[in-house]
Amino acid sequence: MTELTPRVVIVGAGFGGLNAAQALRRARVRVTVIDRQNHHLFQPLLYQVATAALNPSDIASPVRRILRHQANAEVLLAEVSAIDLARQRVVLDDGAMAYDFLIVATGATHSYFGHDDWAQFAPGLKSIPDALEIRRRVLFAFEAAEREPDPARRRSWLTFVVVGGGPTGVELAGALSEIARHALAKDFRHIDPTQAHVILLEGTNHILPAFVAPLPEKGRRQLERLGVDVRTGQIVTAIDAAGVAIGPDRIEARTVLWAAGVAASPLARTLGVELDRAGRVRVEPDLTVPGHPEVAVIGDLAHFDQDGALVPGVAPAAIQEARHAARNVVRSLRGQPRLPFRYRDKGSLATIGRAAGIAQIGRVRLSGLVAWLAWLFIHILFLIGFRNRVFVLFSWAWSYVTYDRGARLITGPPHRDENAIGKTPG
């Protein structure tokens, strides 16, 4: 291919970006995928890394390896700082790259609803470093409790608050409760990890609000059976190193995890086009940016209304949009008109602990073990890279049989919280 071959730049190698690149594999274009990480992340399983059941490499695959055999694609490890629509180029940390077509798929990050100072006390879960930081905090909390002679302070080390009752929060809370009740149960001498208190806080009146009745209620009961203290209608008003405030009430907890809000990637702001309240780009029916048919926005970064509702920020939507945007690129090159996008909802699933979950697939509603098996099957099927699928299945089978969590390593700085620990017993 010569320099005259049109260049399609794809920013972001998540579900959207990667599927867009792959959908262009037979097109006469040069594809450049730019991401600031060298790996594609299977985000739905990230909570398993945070809770020490899986290793990072079980759920992540180098982008280069995934696209190794796609001759028209190259991968660039770089950070895109801005998009210059007028000059048709993306601005990198150390240069710029021109495009003929651009697909923006940089997704979303945490939102603390204007309280960015909460981030240090309540980390969210979006990347592998996030997951390892959460793992470090959780495992360290049990170590600190083991050393803490004061009962009140010990209790606050053994209290874990998860803020946000969506699928991520539910999955995290369920897995935390299982760690304490099974994986760590016999490991300590001065504390009883099964006495750990896992609290799930949700601002609205229902956890898992994206599911139809009676699934949210079933999910709540399954979670409570795992020992999670589910509290709905609780709006968090302050978070600090020692706990969480809900109006006048306070929960003393050394470990607070954030699964409440998402905000679009800040790259959207550099486009200079209209954004919604969460910072997403309001796209045209064909997923392009108003006035710029050569630029599409897909995935969690796109605000796409369909029949009066927003297309949800889930992987299947990003994948459908990616394929659609790629097809429109090919149609434009052929001089054909671009087609409008239409989202097809194939269902939702959430897992709750090691053998429970809820699912809605078309008109079918599942809960309990059946939903969990459906979830397991679908997620392993979509895990990218055969090695990962084999390893993850094997890891899961192992933890299922033994209740063991193999990846229980604290690998961060050993004593970040040292000032907070009490005197050593004995």
Place this chain on the structure above:
Amino acid sequence: MTELTPRVVIVGAGFGGLNAAQALRRARVRVTVIDRQNHHLFQPLLYQVATAALNPSDIASPVRRILRHQANAEVLLAEVSAIDLARQRVVLDDGAMAYDFLIVATGATHSYFGHDDWAQFAPGLKSIPDALEIRRRVLFAFEAAEREPDPARRRSWLTFVVVGGGPTGVELAGALSEIARHALAKDFRHIDPTQAHVILLEGTNHILPAFVAPLPEKGRRQLERLGVDVRTGQIVTAIDAAGVAIGPDRIEARTVLWAAGVAASPLARTLGVELDRAGRVRVEPDLTVPGHPEVAVIGDLAHFDQDGALVPGVAPAAIQEARHAARNVVRSLRGQPRLPFRYRDKGSLATIGRAAGIAQIGRVRLSGLVAWLAWLFIHILFLIGFRNRVFVLFSWAWSYVTYDRGARLITGPPHRDENAIGKTPG
């Protein structure tokens, strides 16, 4: 057990500390194992983590899990800052702990022979964070080369220098060469990873000097067959961000790894007893500290002469010393005299790439595939924790068949070296 039961404090949960604790499982003592990491590390396989073949949790196991069923043992995640021989207590970062018997097994760390400023340019390999940092630098170097249009600078990104021709240096160099020639061969568009230049620098005239002739020479030939440029008699005189100087000569290399020197853990200095030049404690024939029969020093931290030679800093020696020190604790409690230690050399092995190696076991000398299989068998046998053994075998079988390195994730800060990268091509 009451508070009157004697307390044995063990500092360090490496091969020495852990085996000492386990050897005391039937003794009427309270055992406290203190380590600043929560995991025991199978250090002989650490280079496999650094070269992205294994995950951290494949070669590390939480100390608590290993000692879970040993009722007389407890584990403390803490840093020991000093040992107070006179008052019989160890000083922690946040308190102190009294002992009746003490076993010190804090091992060794890197030594840059007085050039501590080299550490930032040439990381060593002692811990999981070290291994992940080396992995990050190696993978990032290929990414940077892909973006670098200037041929000389590109070549320096594709040059990898390993300083030190002992087993760790040899293993690292062999694995690096394999990554470039196989795992990454097809992943890039602007560079050819098989053109990477891996240089092993050794100051003496032979690599693998601990082995008897003709094994060092055989090892060298196997390494050269893997494409490693082995250079002996090369004393490094300077290291900076862009390369290595050997007297008047210079090698331009963006990635330099340190496998040359070890120094005893600085904790030894707080004992106030005689140390050797490398900072090791000169122990009595029964492994105790002169004048303090209640304190034993074992493993890499101990200087133990036997028949005019120093017992080497290898895992089998640490394990033998650990069991011996534990037995002497029990004998002391029974009023029996302590026994002198005697090291039994069971042989040495080193692996060179994916199907070669050298071994001396008694009078037997092995090289090539047979040595590699012996190494594989022994190392998997000694990996602590059955899960790890199964997973590592499985990972190895996988990489062996596919030449794939599954753990190729860059998870550190994404752009630490950003100023060093050239302009983006295209």
